[in-house]
Amino acid sequence: MNTAASEPTRQESPQAEGLDPALNPPIDDPLLEIEHLSLWYGNAQALRDITMKIPRNQITAYIGPSGCGKSTLLRCINRLNDLIPIVRTEGDIRFEGESILDPRFDTNLLRKRVGMVFQKSNPFPKSIYENVVYGLRLQGITQKSMLDEVVERSLRDAALWDEVKDRLQERALGLSGGQQQRLCIARAIAVEPEVILYDEPCSALDPISTNKIEELMLELKKDYTQVIVTHNMQQASRISDLTAFMYLGDLIEYGKTDELFVRPRKDQTEAYITGRFG
Ligand SMILES: Nc1ncnc2c1ncn2[C@@H]1O[C@H](COP(=O)(O)OP(=O)(O)OP(=O)(O)O)[C@@H](O)[C@H]1O
Numbered sequence: 001m002n003t004a005a006s007e008p009t010r011q012e013s014p015q016a017e018g019l020d021p022a023l024n025p026p027i028d029d030p031l032l033e034i035e036h037l038s039l040w041y042g043n044a045q046a047l048r049d050i051t052m053k054i055p056r057n058q059i060t061a062y063i064g065p066s067g068c069g070k071s072t073l074l075r076c077i078n079r080l081n082d083l084i085p086i087v088r089t090e091g092d093i094r095f096e097g098e099s100i101l102d103p104r105f106d107t108n109l110l111r112k113r114v115g116m117v118f119q120k121s122n123p124f125p126k127s128i129y130e131n132v133v134y135g136l137r138l139q140g141i142t143q144k145s146m147l148d149e150v151v152e153r154s155l156r157d158a159a160l161w162d163e164v165k166d167r168l169q170e171r172a173l174g175l176s177g178g179q180q181q182r183l184c185i186a187r188a189i190a191v192e193p194e195v196i197l198y199d200e201p202c203s204a205l206d207p208i209s210t211n212k213i214e215e216l217m218l219e220l221k222k223d224y225t226q227v228i229v230t231h232n233m234q235q236a237s238r239i240s241d242l243t244a245f246m247y248l249g250d251l252i253e254y255g256k257t258d259e260l261f262v263r264p265r266k267d268q269t270e271a272y273i274t275g276r277f278g
């Protein structure tokens with residue numbers, strides 16, 4: 001049976017609507033441009049024709065129910081999905097105009113420019129000091145004065161210096177969960193990336209540690225473009241400039257955070273942010 005007539009055409013699908021300039025926030029001079037990005041794990045499609053621009057020196061939040069593709073999309077931005085053999089992508093992501101999904105694009109260079117902080121803080125079983133300088137050591141930097149300087153700058157920027165300056169040689173795994181997460185941020189910024197991706201960075205933290213990370217992210221805006229996946233609506237509305245709502249692999253709505261939370265344009269967005277599904 002020919003089902004083509006009953007299937008939504010590209011023009012009718014939510015993602016195609018998402019391309020409507022009236023439904024996307026105007027972003028001049030974006031750092032990242034995601035264009036018609038689709039992704040499959042084997043035969044299962046996880047991202048459907050996502051198009052959106054990510055502005056520099058702002059915080060962009062991805063929200064949406066579990067399994068809608070937030071982490072998958074985040075991992076496209078530093079090509080971490082390359083490590084999963086069954087993944088296939090279509091479309092493109094441009095970083096300062098350059099296609100990063102091009103197989104010839106150097107992923108080591110990309111991951112230096114795009115740092116990542118995960119849900120579960122993952123310090124290495126090394127000292128606090130060695131965690132921070134890890135990326136520099138990979139680059140072959142050995143000069144102690146330079147490493148010392150980076151450690152202090154990164155830990156200060158990650159709002160952790162005062163708590164650890166007297167025990168830099170102690171094991172990182174002896175830090176509290178919130179301190180470990182700030183150490184992971186220090187490790188990410190030590191190599192001076194341009195973008196920091198956060199995948200639910202506060203979901204294992206208490207409110208005080210969460211608040212510290214949020215304040216830190218607001219502080220880091222002056223130097224970094226930040227993209228965060230969060231299940232916490234209050235967090236998205238507190239810290240993000242732009243919010244993207246995803247559902248079943250589609251980008252349903254993308255807009256300024258204060259507008260999206262106050263006047264969502266799509267029924268699905270409204271249902272989600274008011275807790276009626278998800
Ligand atoms: N490594 C993988 N192999 C196969 N399928 C995967 C893999 N990772 C994710 N998926 C599938 O892709 C879809 C999107 O998953 P993803 O982890 O991106 O969702 P999410 O929005 O981050 O969810 P959560 O809020 O639970 O973290 C899901 O259907 C998931 O089962």
Ligand SMILES: [Mg+2]
Nearest residue numbers: 070071072229
């Ligand atoms: Mg996820």
